[in-house]
Amino acid sequence: MVGNIDVRASKLGQPDLGSATLNDMREHAELVANLDTMTPLIADADTGYGGQNMIARTVAQYHRSQFKQTPTSLFWKALPPKTKREIHAVFLHLLRCYMVEHGATPSWTPEKAKELGFKIIIFPFAAVAPAYKAIRKGLQQIKDTGTTGIAADFTPKKLFTAVGFKEATEIDVAAWRNLYDGVQSNATDIRRNSMPLAISNESHK
Template structure:
């Protein structure tokens, strides 16, 4: 009997990617199994689970601090489980409480197979990072969140990369925001995330001052940060680029157009390339059939 092979854990794989000198990790933002499968089929090195997308897809609500730990970890675990070899970076908001709760969040994300997660310095009733008038916790509270995550990682089997995110740029200024990230790195954060970067000068300075710690760029179309290509982000010094709106915008536009067409015409034109079988194949139809047959099943021997 052949021995099972042990795949490289997703967190270790992400560490390898970040260690590559000229590598930029590009993460399309996904929020459910279908959008994750589409991104996986495209061949990306990693995925990003957007908190805004999770809140809207699971709860039908705007991203205003409504999603709970249970909502987020359930979604993250499902997405991470689609391909255990591919790193998933996930939003963890504020950690959902004080140090004990942040520790619980860390352990549950690790057990779910998440490769990295980010913790921020907004108050618990937070809002999307690209909305204005965000409220922050004191620096000590933010750092206690990071420390709680670091301590729980030590106690829990496995690994996870901790991303320190600050939303302090708009209200406290560039130097204060950078100082929060430097202190978070000093106590164990692996990656820095300066939300709402306003220009290339800020981006370049942040990447230089925080080096050798990798810096993450949140590339939100229409948000507070200028639109940069992956190459431009690399030239500025970023090591990770996440695209939270990768699926949200296109899905909204396509479904809204289809709804309008059906409502106004009483008909709907669906391209043959988007028929049921083609969509099921994106979601693992072929692999599922092969697994069933290999186990002795006969339900699919004649195909579907």
């Protein structure tokens, strides 16, 4: 899930008060979606970022980006009945629960949400809150002790492995192998093509 709260806080350093634009959200959603193309992604589209023409542009850009857009309830309520019927005819409407921890929404478990009829439960703070706390703790550690306090087993290799080092290396090796094979093949062809000329030159001496 790519939500407004997460993008505005982590990317823009802004509160969730309408500061993110269509481009901010779409670009961030595309980045996240391409980290793992096999994992479904839901991306918030806020209220469509403007009037009817802008809403149409938002839907079109999200569609081209190949991830599912999910407008907020205010956007949905503002749509005329005919538009709602058209959307229902195209998209599968899933009843979902946006679980903002310690906010106005009750703190339900997935089991409780399912019991109440919800099909999806979204936890927007699940990643951003632990990251915020950990970063502040790490920086305070440097300020207090002069060291990061990071565990000894957290090496650069461990970090790179988590973000696809093995897969990237395999692609790199395969590319260089193909290049090397191509160079070797070209060198062999050049030697073969030059042999008759060398023999011909020898015969005229």
